[in-house]
Amino acid sequence: MMINSTSAVRPMMKKLLVVCSVLVFCFSLYAESEKELIKKLPPPHRVWLSEEVVYIISSVEKEVFLQLESDRERDTFISAFWKQRNPNRNLPENEFKKEHYRRLAYVNNWFGKDSPAPGWRTDQGRIYITLGEAHSIERFESDNDLVPTVVWFYQGMAAKGLPDSFNVVFFKKDGIGEYELYSPVKFGPQALMRNFEGDATSYEAAYYALMDIQPQLAAVSLSLITGEPMGVNPSIASELLIREKIPETPQRNIKNIYASNFLKFKGQVEIDYADNFMESSSQLNVVLHPSGHYFIHYLIEPKRLSFEQYKDKYYTTLEISGNITDPSGKMLTQISRRIPLELSENQMRMVKDKLFSFQDMIPVIPGSYRLTIFLKNLTTKEFTSLEKDFVVPAREKLAISTLLLANRKAAAPSSVVIKPFIFDGSHLLPSPRNDFLAADNLELFFQLHGLSEDLIQAGFLEISLFRRGEKVFTKERLLRDLGSLPDVLETLPLKGQSPAYYNLKVSLLDQKKSEIATENADFYITPQPSLPRPWVVSVPTAVGDFSVFLNELGRQYIQSGDLDKARPLLESAFRQNPDSVRFGGDYCQLLLQKKEFAKVKALALPQVKEKSRFEFALPLGHACQGLKEFDDAIVFYADFITHFGANINVFNQIGECYFQLGNAAEALKAWEKSLELNPKQPRIREKVDGLKKTAK
Template structure:
């Protein structure tokens, strides 16, 4: 996990800043250093120092230039259009000074501490960019500097010196090319762009001024132009076709020609939140419940360092208002979600909408069901604050709430289980299922019961994942058994034993999942706990996980 991220609502890399005892004096040093490096500190409120009208005008012009530099230089990458418009309307230095104070205060992840961690990290990144990426212009103005300041350190960097033979492979449209000096930065995820994002910089002048490539055609021009710098001896060593970049052979949608241009455009701008009214309510902590909803995150450790978390929001249909449109009744929900680390860093921020539509013949029955919205987010282990606002667009009613979200760490080197997803249905995925279906997890379609409430005639479906089972030497397969127990207090109300592990399925090269439907008909209404225990006959390990539910 990388330690330095700006908790920006616009474009921060979602990682946690380490706190150390010396943070305060290092913060002051970083701030002073940064101000010297960029040559445009935060102006203090102007004080009248002379009665000379000409000198006063000169001082006023100098102050105006300093304010302009603050907005266009020092905070250029993080100030929003709305803040910029408001700042330009201010008429006095006292107003501008208060604006600057409020500007940083709004971004302070923990106002209880003496230092503003956001401001410290922002300045640190600018200082780092100035130190590493300057080439004729200050480093913070360079393309690499802008990307570093906005997104934080990349997860990996590939460096290709001038004249190197660059085999792009499947992630770069195939083919091999001779290159100018080139760097490829990879980010595992940029929320408003996608997963496994490769950002390429090339130094056409061989001066250290690396430029962000807009797409394959930009690099094609770069690579073709490389012939002007190659000696005749070098040219004889390569076929001419090696100097032409061909966008072929890629299997990744994000590497197709037009998708690369879209990525380039997206890198120039922070993600835009469409439902600003919902964002403002969350920012103002205007919590209200116009209709009840349930929210849950289900950590699944499908990546080494971060959990893949299906984040689910559930609303009962009877609380929504439906409009008749054509031959169906429709309700639409606008959703805004903000996930923050406890130190205030923004881990994920997005908005979306979902529509439920039913035919007139089916409408009354569907009103007894629920609408579930789900989206996947990537989070390292830790505790987070989850804030969300959900709007019924037909009635105009809005529910705003905040709750904790815990992503437990995966135990190292031993048999382990994910948390349980208590579901309405767990079914194998079929060829007819849309790959973009938000309920697909691996080879299975899991529709959660977010509120974990079941009626008398319901069956409880459960899904979970098994990590690091030992394998038998002869078969290279694990030997697992599983037990499902429903408890009420200290009493065990139902036990289902599966000694042969028939509830366990292989779902990938090294991932096993368990799933089961459990009958609830014999249970009295009340609150219960489901405990799932997996035993590993080869490795000798045992792991358990639990979740609570209610039978109505």
């Protein structure tokens, strides 16, 4: 049996050796690659990365820094690096940075004198840069029985994930050279004595021998951690302390998301903002509007919102920009808002300790998408981001929508405005963290889609709370008693529930109470007496301006290539608001794509002739050109250029109209003007060359 067992293990061992060899090879390739990247850095940035911050930079930060492509990007990243470590951004000087460079100067001045390496490369230099000045230092450098040894004592570092009090020991191995970091496991007490004649493998014998020479040093020879219960074997916890915990201390409280986002957004966010990324929480819900169109309701809560004060007012301006894209990355729509904020001193006092929440809603046509939002504070050059994938269903099938959990419900401010997170006459305040107080009411909103009339009359809704898998609350409703379907808004008092993590489950039941659809959400009841709640900024839309949303949906259908679905939306938007130049222009563009030139002319001509809205001169020119009314087209194209300036495409169309009229000279003039604006037009260049040859 033993032979069989061994033969079975050998192939596994061979495979393990092969895997290990591959891993070692891959790691050596990565290390070599990193070394080459560092070598290619400009000298100041190479010194910064390899010498100045080598002990405090995280692996993520280092990886990002090595992928940056310009000195400006690197300098901006360095600025962000120090900002992340700044304990108080309100002070003019970064105290962390100041202290770090003080430590660096100190170690280069005082350590490394017995070594060709600079002080920062020594073990003492590394520990000093990482932990700072010791609380006390004991030196054992003049005892003939001991090798020179120094003990640094630290305390009060529990907040950094270290023992409350501990020692770091340095010694001169064999009594000569530079001080090295002492490890109880690697070296043992025997390494601290010059002439230990006992069993070199016995920690116990060495410990008692050292006790006879210097009890104080013997006390730290097996364990570096004050008060650790010990026998006569070296402390594994001490080994973890010096090999892992101390080296990780500078990175422990650094959130590397800023570095990842610096790289991720460096092409999308201006460089002035790149080192000012703020963490944020966010939420997105897809909701069917009573109009029959789906909207996404989203919120983003940045970690902070800064203002500038001028006299007794506080000012800032928010810019919200972004897009919605499909899975292939194709743009469905772009988002752009600019919101100036002005607060009085009294308003500032009311909100200064609160979170801030920006909320918005956007209509979206059916499909699978990704929402990307950048929220920028134009005053302080800070930004944060939101990225959420979502699906808008193409048709209503039996389903429960995503559950929306809110900690506050208020009566909607007005029935004449449309605002995000207003449902069934109530304005909800969701928390993207789903955190609640035990005294809160949990306001639950969701929608039931695809219900048959039979199910509405005979079905049930069950709402249950679970704590650690145990049901602690349940509520049942008849579907026919829910008067605002598909909307469901229920209040669940949390009073009496203990602080813990919970799961909320909504079940749709048929007349036999068989489960036919479910949806879940997790939330948390905190033991804290209070939670920070936000003040909210959103931009309301008047109910009478619903045409804005219809036009947006029509534009999205055009972008997706579905002109038939776009048409009634754009037409309705324009009919509801015939004074909107944008709506009229979008509707004209749709009709042009469908080659309905007469309709475009009928719509656009009165806008130009009677209302002097020369924005319509361009689609009017296209319409006349499509109708082969080339003389009129030239006039309207010229009107457009007169009012809005030179335009390459318009010059090209004027040239085409003259060409169709047989006026080669004027066609040549128009196309040559176009080429002056943009010489890289092979098709137009070919036309010009052809006319010039014909003229000869």
